[in-house]
Amino acid sequence: MPILEARDVSMSIDSETLLAPVSLSLTGGEGVAVQGRNGSGKTTLLRIVSGQIRPTSGEVVLDGRPIDERNVSVRRTLSARIGLPAFARELTLHEHLRFIATTWGLSGSAAVEAADATVEKLEIGHLRRRFVNELSSGQVQLFSLATALVRPFDVLILDEPEQRLDAHRRALVSAAIRAEIDRGAAVVIASHSADLVEAIATTRITLEES
Numbered sequence: 560m561p562i563l564e565a566r567d568v569s570m571s572i573d574s575e576t577l578l579a580p581v582s583l584s585l586t587g588g589e590g591v592a593v594q595g596r597n598g599s600g601k602t603t604l605l606r607i608v609s610g611q612i613r614p615t616s617g618e619v620v621l622d623g624r625p626i627d628e629r630n631v632s633v634r635r636t637l638s639a640r641i642g643l644p645a646f647a648r649e650l651t652l653h654e655h656l657r658f659i660a661t662t663w664g665l666s667g668s669a670a671v672e673a674a675d676a677t678v679e680k681l682e683i684g685h686l687r688r689r690f691v692n693e694l695s696s697g698q699v700q701l702f703s704l705a706t707a708l709v710r711p712f713d714v715l716i717l718d719e720p721e722q723r724l725d726a727h728r729r730a731l732v733s734a735a736i737r738a739e740i741d742r743g744a745a746v747v748i749a750s751h752s753a754d755l756v757e758a759i760a761t762t763r764i765t766l767e768e769s
């Protein structure tokens with residue numbers, strides 16, 4: 560049974576089509592890459608399959624049930640990073656990551672280990688005591704991804720995780736996402752990076768501009 564399925568989802572506002580009907584389905588250990596030009600609807604599709612917005616038509620099913628972002632088991636299953644999250648001004652990077660990991664059930668020492676492992680994987684360990692406002696834009700992007708990876712999940716949804724990153728960091732991100740797929744997570748990314756798509760996609764969906 561697929562862990563995540565979108566059936567003919569579309570989005571319109573008044574007479575304008577933001578996303579033409581599209582379907583996707585994936586199980587654990589699969590990666591779906593959503594591609595398409597600027598404005599073709601990639602972010603809209605990701606927000607729909609994350610349960611953040613309701614489609615105008617069609618439905619999204621997570622683990623056999625209609626998706627509902629307010630349902631705690633949905634939020635436990637799915638980690639999504641679509642745009643930058645809100646950050647706390649007074650928390651360091653490491654404190655943010657421990658806070659998120661603890662919220663999703665890791666004990667104090669396990670949360671520290673998860674935070675350590677996540678910053679090392681993305682090569683931002685030397686920044687662990689910084690505040691977010693003390694980072695470069697690429698470092699913020701890596702930290703934003705870290706907030707999605709540090710917690711347990713079965714489904715990972717990422718919108719253009721390669722944004723603002725150099726080639727070395729794009730490769731780190733690619734390897735980190737690949738590792739999640741290899742351990743059995745289902746992953747959906749929107750991306751303009753051919754390398755990233757090549758590394759993670761078992762299925763590609765290309766959206767056409769409406």
Ligand SMILES: Nc1ncnc2c1ncn2[C@@H]1O[C@H](COP(=O)(O)OP(=O)(O)OP(=O)(O)O)[C@@H](O)[C@H]1O
Pocket residue numbers: 572576577578595596597598599600601602603604
């Ligand atoms: N709140 C909104 N109201 C009206 N139109 C919107 C809204 N949000 C997005 N759109 C429009 O919906 C279309 C799809 O936008 P979306 O952000 O999903 O595209 P995208 O494929 O992710 O683009 P990009 O590659 O530039 O990130 C665009 O034409 C955009 O202008």
